[in-house]
Amino acid sequence: MLSTGLPQGAVPKLERPGPLRDRVYEALLELITTRSLRPGQHLVESELAGHLGVSRQPVREALQRLNTEGWVDLRPAQGAFVHEPTEEEADQLLTVRTLLEAEAARLAAANAGTPGVAALEELCVEGERAVAADDVEAAVILNARFHAKVMELAGNTVLAELAGQVDRRVRWYYAPVARQRGRQSWIEHRELIAAIKGRDEQLATRIMRDHTEHTRKSYHERPRD
Template structure:
């Protein structure tokens, strides 16, 4: 076990062809988002480079970009560390998410057909199985897929782009509370599907707003617990 907290073989080595700098960045961002690299963890360039099978230069460039975007903190004379989000950061982001998701639910209810509803039901079943199997990683992934599908069904490109900007941070904040949300989260998803299927824009908006606020409240309690 290295100081990065990743065992040998836990991260696939990157193939040389392609935009290496971008691929190193995406790999590190995914490791942070899924909390394979946890908040506050020290990121050692040489060790990350060894894990990924690359030189230190693309790792250094990726860490600088991640620092600019708020995922990593570069501390003078100490090095790079995974950013530890504050309660205020999480609360503000999840507040914005509520606004975006509620509007997406309304638009999905206004325009979705049976195929869209069927796709949501399939994703909901996937999430329910993940909860039943006590697989929080799969539950988080299914949750992200479900919300992305609602956003897709909304059919608003600008809204989708804005949601995409916060999606990874939402996953980052959601990961630690996935088990707490558990079955209840998917009960709420079922209620949303029913509202969208009924083309009830008001109900879809209210269900989604309450759903995202429940997650926000649990994150808030966790930070203050």
């Protein structure tokens, strides 16, 4: 365990090329959304700079950007802390997610062909394996990929762009309940695939709405650390 509380191996390698401040931003955002850096955790510039192998300046710039976007709280005379989302913030975000993804499911049922359905089935198999192995990190990633694929199959670029804006926050809220949702989440994914394959737009909409609502309720009912 590193001094800032990061598990060994959790720090992502910075991709090159690209502005250093952007790469540091992406690395820190990934650590936050995967909860390697946990809500409320103190973020020490010098320590983060050491872990990422950079100077303090790009870390400071990244923290300022993350503060602007609501991922980090900068407190006078105290420093930077990972934002602790309120129940209201979570409820608003997950409600918006339900609206976007229910429409995506309907459009996917109308538009998806055999290759698209096969891709969903493959992701579902991988997700079920992750759950069986109790690999929560993989389950969170595969859950995001599954929903992104449904959005892709919907074929609506504007809808996909809107969903992309909330994707990382959805992962942030899903991570604490991934184990709690477990196998049931992928059972619901199977039901959704069947509705999309059968081109049943109303059923696909209802299943996705119920599915995302279950995640919202699970977040509010989750055990607190």
